[in-house]
Amino acid sequence: GKTLLARALAQALSLRYARVQFTPDLMPADVIGHSVLDDTGNGLGKLRVRRGPVFTHLLLADEINRAPAKTQSALLEVMQEYQATLEGETLPLPRPFIVMATQNPVDTEGTYPLPEAQLDRFLLQIRMGYPSHAEETALVQLATTGRAGHELPLEALKPALDDVQVLELQRLCSLVHADERVIDHAVRVVRATRSWPGLDLGAGPRASIALVRTARATALIKGRDFITPDDIASQALAVLRHRVTMAPDAQIEGRDLDEL
Known part of the structure; x- marks a missing residue:
């Protein structure tokens, strides 16, 4: 489902797509890239930079918490600066650049906690629960009728935008x-998490920036040229839930983070 969602988004936006399966033995070079020595035929070799899968428009980091911290940290520069450093050379990434990452909240064996610095660079965290009965019935019908197991139902999906139009939409959002x-309201919401009962760690300034940015996108989708407190409220959970940490006593009581 997650891979299908990422591929469908890339196809709808006419963007290049790459997927990386994160595993405990994945190295930073497997994500960013590395140098290889080409034989020139005269007894000498020539170094050639081989770019990794991050040099794309939409990157899916599947089960990102299964890779060690060293590999996870390789994405920090990529996600913040939209560039990667290979053999001392800084290379810009294609624009637009989007990272989608998945993690299984149930199966945690053999996983590593994501550092707060990396979590903070993800704009949103979206929880994907079980579909409704009608949705699951339609899903089974779509995925099994006239298709083999490896085929994804994307043939009917037509591109709606291209990379230039996506960049223009980002500019319009700004x-x-x-x-x-309204900005003051967003900042107050974020600052309240730093002393909220049941939370051990509150959200930082990046959360305030993300909250206003997502509110701007929400207003643009609704055809408005201004944001409202309702836009802030509609995005608050998705923006904040991965940027705060529950207190131990709240975890022992089995409380849900969204309820806090």
């Missing part, structure tokens, strides 16, 4: 008006 009072 132009959506954000009143100073």
